[in-house]
Amino acid sequence: MKQKLIAGNWKMNGSLEANDALVRAVAAGMQDAKCDVALCVPAPYPAQVQMLKAGSKLDIGAQDVSQHAGGAFTGEVSAPMLREFGVRYAIVGHSERRQYHGETDAVVAEKAKxxxxxxxxxxxxxxxxxxxxxxxxxxxxxxRQMAAVIHVNGHCISEIVVAYEPVWAIGTGKTATPAQAAEVHALLRKQLLAASAHAGRVPILYGGSMNAANAASLLAQPDIDGGLIGGASLKAPDFLQIIAAAS
Ligand code: PEP
Structure with a gap:
């Protein structure tokens, strides 16, 4: 059975001081974790987190990445730049980017590529x-959102991570029931498998007000391979309880 992935999304939160305490606490508390753990941090902070995580198996993620590899795109951060700072993951197509920054399915697919x-x-x-x-x-x-990414990425689709995040559950305290989430995860898995025989290995995370109290029941569902955690990733004890539920 593949390890689950618990990814924190700090959104536009953090400071050098707050990150220091949070990353040290998470790194210290996850030593026995039997799942993969990542922190998706705001663009200025990967270097700080890379230094603080030393010795722990914490991975670093970004919250966005440009669809371009470099050039005259003021304000953008490229994938090669992220790699230089040890970034392993980048969230693409978060609903806040789709809603507030007009990101279309086509742009999201290009970013993934x-x-x-x-x-x-x-x-x-x-x-x-x-x-x-x-x-x-x-x-x-x-x-439709998934198909755009499959269309542009072809057989590479087996190398991505998917997060099912019902927009109505993000930051609202409302969570999809395990059955509601499982139903969507199953149809996403089927769609991915139709595109690639290797898509069984694609982790499909659930995101939307996952917390210490509801993580275990969501993570027990067959196709829920982890979580993308917003608010609860900013509090080390809560985030560590979710990591424990996934271990
Ligand atoms: C998110 O922003 O991806 C998210 C899931 O947020 P929250 O856990 O706060 O709902």
Whole structure:
């Protein structure tokens, strides 16, 4: 059975002082973890986290990456730059990027492709809004978002990480029930397997108000291979309890 992956998404939170305490506590507390653990930190901080994590098997992630490898793209951060700072993962297509920065399915797919080409594993986020769920469009929406990434990435699709993040559950305290999450994870797995015989190894994470209290029941579902954790990743004791639930 593959190890689960617990990835924290700090969003636009952190400071040199706060990161120092948080990373040291997580690194010290996860010594016996039997899952993979990553922290997706704001763009200025990978170097600091790389220094603080020394000796622990904590991985570093970014929260976004450019679809371009370099050049005249003011404000962007490229995958080769991230690699130089030991970044292993980059979230692409988070709903906050889709919503506030107009990222389309096509842009998300290109970001995933550029990341993969430069040795950064994209964590591709898909998920429906509340209105879409209530209109019975969940399957259509997540399949469309996933299909764009499959179309552009072809057989490399087996090298990505997927995160199912229902938009209505992100930062709201509302969590998908284990059954609701499992239903979407199963259809994503089927879609990935239809694209690549090796897609059984793609971790499909659940994200959306996962916390110390609900992690175990979500992580017990067959196709839930880990979590993408926002708010609870900012508190070491909570994040460590989720890591323990995945171990
Ligand atoms: C996220 O931002 O990816 C997320 C899942 O946030 P939260 O856990 O706070 O809902």
């Amino acid at each position: 550029t990341a993969l080409a430069h040795g950064v594993t994209p964590i591709v986020c898909v998920g429906e809004t509340l209105a879409q769920r209530e209109a019975g469009q969940t399957e259509e929406v997540v399949k």
